[in-house]
Amino acid sequence: MKSTLWALLVLIPLSVLGQVPRESKLLPAKEWIAFQWEGSTLGNRYFDKAFMNVPFQIDSIPHRFKVQFDLGATNSMLYGNAIAPYLHAYPELATKLDTVNKPFRIQSRQNGSFKDVEVHLEKTTFRLKHLMYFEGFGVKLTSDSVSSPTIKHVGTLGASFFKNKVLVIDYPNHRLLVLDSLDSETEKRFDFSECRIDKGRVKLPFTIGAKTYWVMFDTGSSIFPLVTNKKYFKKLADGSVTDTLTVSSWGKSFPALGRKPKEPIRLGSTVLTQSKVYLMPNFNRFFKEERIIGLTGNALFLESVIAVDFKNGKFGILKE
Secondary structure (H helix, E strand, O other): OOOOOHHHHOOOOEOOOOOOOOOOOOOOHHHOEEOEEEEEEEOOEEEEEEEEEEEEEEOOOOOOEEEEEOOOOOOOEEEHHHHHHHHHHOHHHHOOEEOOOOOEEEOOEEEOEEEEEEEEEOOEEEEEEEEEEEOOOOOOOOOHHHHOOOOEEEEEEOHHHHOOOEEEEEOOOOEEEEEOOOOHHHHOOEEEEEOEEEOOEEEEEEEEOOEEEEEEEOOOOOOOOEEEOHHHHHHHEEEEEEEEEEEEEOOEEEEEEEEEEOOOEEEOOEEEOOOOEEEOOOOHHHHHHHOOOEEEOOHHHOOOEEEEEOOOOEEEEEOO
């Protein structure tokens, strides 16, 4: 993810292929927002599902961008290095940038924001009072980029974007939907569990054996169904290593060990298949601060349609 833990997981992609289900009449088709998987290579292995990107435009600027869809990031943001040439080309956007007041903190630095902007995700428009400006971050683009027709990666769509909304992710059909609420009939079609919404981050109650453990749901996470620390790795995983990946963090490489869980992992009444438990070092502090035992991401839900009710603190999986 490109958020609190992005230094590690931005390099760890996802490679589980889902089955395309029947075309659902679940929700209004015209309001769906397509997302695209971006692939990446890790060591000598290529994974076709590394990151989830969504189309993005801001105000009336006539350029198409893309941003990473990452619920591990507490705030939505534009990267300073990437958006810089567009600020020079479009002074009306630059006038909305406030770098004096810096309410957003990331990587031990305070950051400013764009104020009162319109964000367009395909045909759906959202009005934001603040859009974080991550100064000095991202790939540096030049003035030539403004005249180039290629779609530029300029930021992150984070958890704050969905405050008090219902987010639906249709993984097999590669699309998202943002609603004020679900109607009662649609809501019955999901197996909902109570979850925690903490600073926008979604915490899920995984039942493993007879106990419930809280994990953070992060769409910026990649191939790992469940990432945990040494304590819970010993408690939850069996004795045989089934996968080893070499991952990088801040220039250092280390192995990520994967094992099968001792018992099935459940969320509500749904048994989450293709489960593995991975050991990652150096996450103890983060897990303790967030009151979780680990992270989960896209890998467990690639064949599912899920709904995250940020207003009422519920996480649902569409029933068959």
